[in-house]
Amino acid sequence: MTDSGPVSTAVEPASVTGAGEDLGDGRSLVRERRRLPYLPAAGVAVLGLVITGVLVWLAASTYANNENRLLTLRVRDAGALIAEALPSIQTPLASSAALADATGGDVQKFRSFIGPSVGTGRQYVSVSLWRLGASGTSLLSVVGTSPVLAQTPARAVSFFTRAANNAQLSVIGLLQGPQPRLGYAFTSPGLTGHFVAYAESALPANRHSKLQSSSSFTDLHYALYLGRTQNSADLLVTDLKTLPIGGHRASTTIPFGDNAFTFVVAAKHPLEGTFAQRLPWLIAIVGVILSLGAAFLTRRLLDRRNEAEQLARSLERIAEENRRLYAEQRTIAQTLQHALLPEGLPEIQGVESGARYEAGVEGVEVGGDWYDLIRLDDRRVLLVVGDVSGRGLRAAATMAELRFAIHAYAAQDDPPAEILSKLSRLVNVNKSGQFATILCMLVDVGRRRITVTSAGHLPPLLISNGSGTFIESEVGVPIGVNSNGGYTSTAVDAPPASTLLAFTDGLVERRGESIDAGLARLERAATSRPTDLDTLLDFLVTDLRADGADDDTAIAGLRWVD
């Protein structure tokens, strides 16, 4: 019967309950720690989101800065283009005023000079020549349509008075009418008063005009205001239906006479391209995904670590349980073993006796070793030591069977050789796989005569006067090998005060070493010091087995006393 090891041993219900109680504190600790892992995971998520936020902010502000910079460059370009176009409006009017001054208000020359610049699709829709004198304001000539300003003479007078004190172009502003117009004038000091060349340019009816598709500014929305503010009342023209312009804007101011134009633009599409515009969003999405992924991963790693820790704890508990069960099993085995061995040795006049049984270091199973001392009559005893091959309950059962059979045959007063022969019928190695070695000694205490019969067993040691001798006898086959086995006995005389020791192989057998070396070691140990029998037996089972005997051991002794 081979040992399958303590691990496979079934756990008893009682011990499970016990272990469960132990779990109480441990479990609550586990729960305490299980809540914490979500904190690091949340921390990772928050950190990731914060980093994402910073990156998004950087990308967005870089984008905004670049857009503003590009837009500013574009609006400057546009402003420069507009400024370059303004002389084509101002110069003819200034020249016509100078001409009127030089010709003393010659209407014909004025008309022929300015005529080509007036009309639909040209610079002006209406140009008129006025004289501003001490006698009042008089309209000398009109080219093109009638000036809207003429409908409000008082306003015209105040404007011309202001223009007369102004060397440069004077702008009256927006004039409302069927078609909105922008009015402006140049004055020239004459001999009989100031000559005023006054022009009106048409604005688109709803002040809405798209840029030509060939323009390099088609990617911009724009609005042009008169003045230095973006007042909707001063809007000249725009490509938008509603104002003000939204989004990123840039503006520039272009001087126009005593007034100015304010030009505002906004990009229709991101000037840096849509990728730059979408980059912050892209970073945000990827950052959020990565942050949540990292948090999830952190949680999983922490969960795994917790599982591993829990596993380690349960393994530790199982190991602890196994150690406990192992110890328990060992105790059970030893209890059973001792129950199968004699409860006490009989008192015999003239000798003291003693015996020991020791389980092997791995003694979780009962063994097949035994000893016995049977009192036959007042002066004779039977000293028996045996060893059933194998281990476990089968070996123990065979051992008990043999031990009790010996008692029965001894009671019939059978001699040792006869006893062993009869035992041979009880065991059969070919059926059970077991055999037993038995040393059966009939000791005549009074005559100090020992009759030794061995069924495959190691010889007994006889110690006298500090020296030991193994009693050699003819060794028969172990019990169980041959059912018709015959055994021969050998008789020796023991000196007075001598000690007889019978033992099993566990006491002397070591791997890689001859039995003779083990026997010699026993002989040396047994004769090394004079002690009483009990001390000697204790010493032998501890000292000789100190190097970790793996087999169980039985030893029995008799000592003649005076």
Place this chain on the structure above:
Amino acid sequence: MGGLGANNHESMTFDLAEEPDRTLTVTLTGELDITNVDTLASAVKPALGRSPQRVVVDVGELRFADSSAIALWVQWAGAVPEIELRDVSPLLRRVVESMGLSKTLNLTP
């Protein structure tokens, strides 16, 4: 006579050869004891069932054999007409002799 404990399994290997002359050769190496003797017993059983004339147990490479190993060989000896232990070391020879099994296991002196 118990042998080693369960947590101390020694390594043992074996090799079986069945010759046409009905000789079964079992070659053993390592340490044969109670912890592994059952493995060997069940492996050899089918070959023994084919009634070999002779079993040769080559123990030249066997470092240790406990009493349960010897009990197994004794079983084999009872199951076939002839048994031979080959290359028996002095240590093992002494063990077999001390158990009175030289004749049973056919150990020549």
